Amino acid sequence: MAAKNILVTGGVGYIGSHTVLQLLQQGFRVVVIDNLINSSEVAIQRVVELAGDNGNNLSFHQIDLRDREALRKVFSFTKFDAVIHFAGLKAVGESVQKPLLYYNNNLIGTITLLEVMADHGCKNLVFSSSATVYGWPKQVPCTEEFSLSAANPYGRTKLVIEDICRDIQKTDSEWKIILLRYFNPVGAHPSGFIGEDPRGIPNNLMPFIQQVAVGRRPFLTVFGTDYNTKDGTGVRDYIHIEDLADGHIAALQKLIEDPSIGCEVYNLGTGKGTSVLEMVTAFEKASGKKIPLIMDGRRSGDAEIVYASMKKAERELNWRAKFGIDEMCRDQWNWASKNPWGYGSPDSQS
Numbered sequence: 001m002a003a004k005n006i007l008v009t010g011g012v013g014y015i016g017s018h019t020v021l022q023l024l025q026q027g028f029r030v031v032v033i034d035n036l037i038n039s040s041e042v043a044i045q046r047v048v049e050l051a052g053d054n055g056n057n058l059s060f061h062q063i064d065l066r067d068r069e070a071l072r073k074v075f076s077f078t079k080f081d082a083v084i085h086f087a088g089l090k091a092v093g094e095s096v097q098k099p100l101l102y103y104n105n106n107l108i109g110t111i112t113l114l115e116v117m118a119d120h121g122c123k124n125l126v127f128s129s130s131a132t133v134y135g136w137p138k139q140v141p142c143t144e145e146f147s148l149s150a151a152n153p154y155g156r157t158k159l160v161i162e163d164i165c166r167d168i169q170k171t172d173s174e175w176k177i178i179l180l181r182y183f184n185p186v187g188a189h190p191s192g193f194i195g196e197d198p199r200g201i202p203n204n205l206m207p208f209i210q211q212v213a214v215g216r217r218p219f220l221t222v223f224g225t226d227y228n229t230k231d232g233t234g235v236r237d238y239i240h241i242e243d244l245a246d247g248h249i250a251a252l253q254k255l256i257e258d259p260s261i262g263c264e265v266y267n268l269g270t271g272k273g274t275s276v277l278e279m280v281t282a283f284e285k286a287s288g289k290k291i292p293l294i295m296d297g298r299r300s301g302d303a304e305i306v307y308a309s310m311k312k313a314e315r316e317l318n319w320r321a322k323f324g325i326d327e328m329c330r331d332q333w334n335w336a337s338k339n340p341w342g343y344g345s346p347d348s349q350s
Contacts, residue, residue, distance in 0.1 A: 003029045003057070004256065007080045007122075009065060009113065010087030012039035014196040015128065015185055017047050019084065019245040021194070024051040024058055026249060031078055033071070034087065035064040038199055040343035046193050065109030068116065075120040082124035082255055083117060084248060085110065088157065091203045092132070095154035106157035114168065123175040126251045127165060130158045131183045131237075131267070131306065140273070141309035144181070144265045151301055162265070169263035176261040178251045183237035183269035183308050185244050187328040188335030195335030196241075197342030206238070209280060210332055213289040214340035220291055222276050224298035229305060233276035237269040237307035240323035240331070244268055250319035269308030270321040279325060286329035287337070 006023055010016045011032030016039075023030050024047070032044060041060075048055035063070045065087050088106040089095070095102040117123065132155035133148045150156040162179050169175040186206040188195030202208050211217045225232045247268040255261060274282075280291050314320045 003027055004081040005029045005031065005078050006252070007074070007078075007083045008032050009083065009085045010034055010039075010128075011084075012036060012041065012043050012060075013086060015241065015244060016086040017043040017194050018189060018241045019086075019248045020044075020058065021047045021050055021189065022245045022249055023252075024054040027054070029057045030059075031074065031080070032058065032060045033063045033065070033074060034060070036062055038089070040197060042343040043194055043197075050189070050191060050193055065113050066105070068112050071112065071116045072119075075116055075122070080117075080120070080122045082126065082252060083113070083122060084126045084128070084252065085113060086128045088128070090154060092152050092154050093203065095157075096152050099153040102153045102157055106154075107160060110161050110164065114164070118172075123172070124255045125165070125175070125177045126248060126255065127161065127177065127179050129162055129179045129181045129265070130155065131181050131269070131308065133159045133162065133181060134306070136301075136303040137306060140305050141271060141307050142267065143309040144267060144312055166263050173262070175263070176255050177263040178255055178261065179263065179265040180247065180251055181265060181267050181308075182244055182247075183239055183267070183306070185241050186238050187240040187242065187323070187331040189242065190331055190334070192331070192334040192338040195332070195339065195342075197339075197344070205236075205276060205279060206283075206328075206332055209283050209291055210336040212291050213283065213287050213333065214336050216340065218292065219294050220280065221294045221296050223296050224302060225295050226298070227304045229275055231275050231277045234302060235273035235275045235305040235307065237272065238274050238279065238325060238328060239269050239321055240328045242331075243270075243321040243323055247313065247317070247319050250313075250317040254317055264316070266313040266317060267308040267310060268313060269310060270324070271308055271310040273305055273307040274325050279329075282325045283329045283333065286326065287333040
């Protein structure tokens with residue numbers, strides 16, 4: 001079978017770079033576009049190295065999705081079999097402060113991409129959605145049939161894009177779309193060569209723990225110690241980045257092989273909840289470092305317990321997460337200890 005051509009938007013970011021590496025290792029030809037606002041080109045150079053000979057099947061263009069002409073040019077050079085769409089701004093707090101920035105970047109970028117895809121006859125899409133579309137679920141585990149709501153502009157952009165995908169597929173049955181709602185990606189490639197490198201203040205628990213462990217921050221603040229959970233701290237579903245990348249390959253195979261796909265949605269998580277303190281303990285064990293904690297009150301808008309139901313992905317994508325929090329922490333620490341400043345240096349940090 002001839003190698004499939006896959007366009008990956010936002011392919012230099014944390015989830016994108018790990019997925020691109022797996023695509024290359026499985027024999028796909030990959031074109032990556034990224035505007036590098038929140039990512040480092042070093043990541044793509046390292047992906048090419050890790051991919052060995054398959055690294056020759058990757059090309060990269062620094063493009064903003066809203067630049068229609070630049071995007072058209074990429075599509076005019078290559079006939080794509082499918083697009084995996086990661087590109088988007090994703091900081092919840094920033095989206096509350098700068099809603100127009102998020103609506104402009106995430107929505108206009110996606111609409112432009114979908115229009116250019118349609119113009120070039122490429123109507124196979126895997127979209128990177130998020131568990132934020134469940135809002136604050138009243139029960140767990142979250143199933144794909146839950147009612148949807150978003151508590152911030154970032155989450156609303158994901159929700160609107162999901163709706164756009166459902167609407168275009170309804171009007172044009174040639175479109176085959178898989179929406180992947182993922183929970184909390186953590187960990188790194190086992191080589192320690194690529195991993196998460198947030199710009200500025202991290203938005204998620206694991207990069208915060210990591211930055212305390214390598215000495216970049218003095219302590220971790222734990223928000224909320226009186227939740228109705230086993231140790232009083234919030235519970236989330238964490239998924240190893242390698243498992244998450246694997247889930248994208250499973251979705252892509254489904255798109256390519258199943259002619260009956262319309263617009264389908266799948267959760268990608270482990271189906272298990274882990275509390276903040278359980279994650280801290282696991283990371284201390286993996287790293288041998290003590291993580292100093294400051295206990296603080298609940299943050300408004302934080303949910304108590306969120307984890308995924310994985311039945312649909314297991315049944316229809318034949319995919320399930322392989323790794324637990326011990327492996328997540330082991331690989332996160334391996335990346336952090338080798339790259340304490342991410343892809344940059346102390347001077348390059350904002």
